Amino acid sequence: MSTIPTGCQNGSVNLPDDHKSGFACFVGRPNAGKSTLTNALVGTKVAITSSKPQTTRHAIRGIVHRPDAQLVIVDTPGLHRPRTLLGQRLNDVVMSTWSEVDVIGFCVPADEKVGPGDKFIAQQLAKVSKRTPVFGVVTKTDVANPAMVAEQLVAMQSLMEFAEIIPVSAVDGFQVAKLSDLLVAQLPPGPPLYPEGELTDEPEVTLVAELVREAALEGVRDELPHSIAVVVEEMAFREGRDDLIDVYAELYVERSSQKGIVLGHKGERLKKVGSAARAQIEALLGVRVYLDLHVKVAKDWQRDPRQLRKLGF
Numbered sequence: 239m240s241t242i243p244t245g246c247q248n249g250s251v252n253l254p255d256d257h258k259s260g261f262a263c264f265v266g267r268p269n270a271g272k273s274t275l276t277n278a279l280v281g282t283k284v285a286i287t288s289s290k291p292q293t294t295r296h297a298i299r300g301i302v303h304r305p306d307a308q309l310v311i312v313d314t315p316g317l318h319r320p321r322t323l324l325g326q327r328l329n330d331v332v333m334s335t336w337s338e339v340d341v342i343g344f345c346v347p348a349d350e351k352v353g354p355g356d357k358f359i360a361q362q363l364a365k366v367s368k369r370t371p372v373f374g375v376v377t378k379t380d381v382a383n384p385a386m387v388a389e390q391l392v393a394m395q396s397l398m399e400f401a402e403i404i405p406v407s408a409v410d411g412f413q414v415a416k417l418s419d420l421l422v423a424q425l426p427p428g429p430p431l432y433p434e435g436e437l438t439d440e441p442e443v444t445l446v447a448e449l450v451r452e453a454a455l456e457g458v459r460d461e462l463p464h465s466i467a468v469v470v471e472e473m474a475f476r477e478g479r480d481d482l483i484d485v486y487a488e489l490y491v492e493r494s495s496q497k498g499i500v501l502g503h504k505g506e507r508l509k510k511v512g513s514a515a516r517a518q519i520e521a522l523l524g525v526r527v528y529l530d531l532h533v534k535v536a537k538d539w540q541r542d543p544r545q546l547r548k549l550g551f
């Protein structure tokens with residue numbers, strides 16, 4: 239991830255003397271609801287979410303602007319036992335994030351039993367929890383009854399020692415503001431790190447690539463989600479126009495058989511992916527978008543260091 243800025247670029251006046259600023263991150267197994275929770279705290283869609291595990295690959299930050307504090311949330315990939323070079327790289331991103339933040343939220347969904355994946359994360363977190371406070375966050379309480387939530391709170395207590403455990407729902411907003419307060423309480427005093435109104439420092443092209451990947455993930459199964467990577471090659475206003483942006487993107491898969499699946503019969507599937515992605519990109523950028531999307535095969539890119547670099551990992 240990019241380095242954390244040290245200075246105030248804001249220049250805003252009337253900051254309270256005890257203004258705080260700093261960084262938080264959420265950890266948890268894939269699909270625990272970390273991205274959705276980030277979006278709920280920030281109040282807009284900055285991290286892509288999907289029902290497929292391992293959707294998040296970049297440390298995308300959301301920025302919560304409050305009168306008393308600025309909280310920068312770093313959204314990490316799901317932590318899991320690495321099986322490929324990509325898996326190892328993703329875990330490295332997670333570990334280096336932990337050493338840079340002021341507070342960590344360990345997310346476990348209310349509707350799934352605490353399992354080996356959670357225990358693995360708890361073991362890793364125990365290494366940093368002396369230095370960095372770790373909150374237990376029981377997510378998705380809207381899909382669980384009170385007894386299930388209570389049971390999960392108890393199960394969390396047996397995982398590791400938490401500074402606090404809090405149940406939340408990103409969907410109905412239950413205790414999202416309280417979680418924001420708890421995270422902010424752990425931040426050091428300091429001025430805002432980012433200008434007012436900025437919601438993420440992720441470059442727009444990365445967000446655009448993530449939106450394309452999100453659309454491509456819809457309805458694909460098995461190992462294919464993990465084989466898809468998207469690179470935006472070019473993104474610029476069309477010459478002489480200020481109301482239309484051309485986006486040229488490549489969608490990479492690992493094998494030619496996967497290419498067929500992504501394209502669909504006569505390219506029908508890719509067309510649908512393109513128009514779904516275009517609508518999201520237009521919403522993000524606030525202008526009309528022409529999206530040129532091609533599928534390419536990068537053989538076994540998840541295991542190839544050179545290809546991984548090229549794809550931005």
Ligand SMILES: Nc1nc2c(ncn2[C@@H]2O[C@H](COP(=O)(O)OP(=O)(O)OP(=O)(O)O)[C@@H](O)[C@H]2O)c(=O)[nH]1
Nearest residue numbers: 269270271272273274291292293294316378408409
């Ligand atoms: N009902 C309900 N669903 C939720 C909530 N939060 C997340 N989800 C759903 O759970 C799924 C996974 O959410 P994400 O936010 O993508 O999970 P993540 O932990 O970021 O996943 P990775 O990026 O794979 O690590 C999505 O289908 C979300 O819509 C919640 O509070 N309530």
